[in-house]
Amino acid sequence: MKVIPSLKYTDKHEWVRMDGEFAYIGITDYAQDQLGEVLFVEMPEVGDELSQGEEFGVVESSKVASDLIAPLSGEVVERNERLDDEPEYINEDPYDAWVVKIKVADEDELENLLNSDGYESIIE
Template sequence: MSKIMEGLLYSESHEWVKVEDGLAVIGVSDFAQKEMGEITYVDMPEVDDEIGKGETFGALESVKAASDLYSPVSGVVVEVNEELQDAPEKVNEDAFENWIIKVRMNDEGELADLMDAAAYKAMIGE
């Protein structure tokens, strides 16, 4: 049973979004980190990179496989979680606490396409 945080928005590709001070804080769900297993590397974009909704902005790597990260919104990267560069396993420890990037959104209306916690819970079948 994986943890699902109330009040966040979720994508079908298992990213979560928290809107904070007008920025979209983006991470991956607890379900996703469990599926991946031990995360050994987080491939992140650079600050000022423009990313499109649904486009890959990085990847999580486990021993065995790489999983692309898809941006739930479009916008400009304003911050990346540098901590994860040296300690990628933090995503396993707490996938909600350890966000990956913060994005200044082009269009907050895109958030309407995401799921709430209940809908996401139903999607992963837990």
């Protein structure tokens, strides 16, 4: 399974890529592999507020529906609309197929996330 050292991770298999005060959030390579073929992604709307640790969407696959859990708190500023028409893009390139971009409310919450080594120890 591919794990990118520059990203942060949750034990629920979401990844975070920081870009200034913004964060891109998606699901990991491990998660997409476990889910199987992704058929649908339910995403929040622009303007919605996410709270760290709370559900913010669902990924439905050929095997199961899995909740997306917010790794950080913040306001949704963009959704990856490509996933509306091509949800399987998550299977093809999970680290490019981000789900939402948020304006982070509290960067201190990053301390609650795992680095790549910590995440790899969970999925071994």
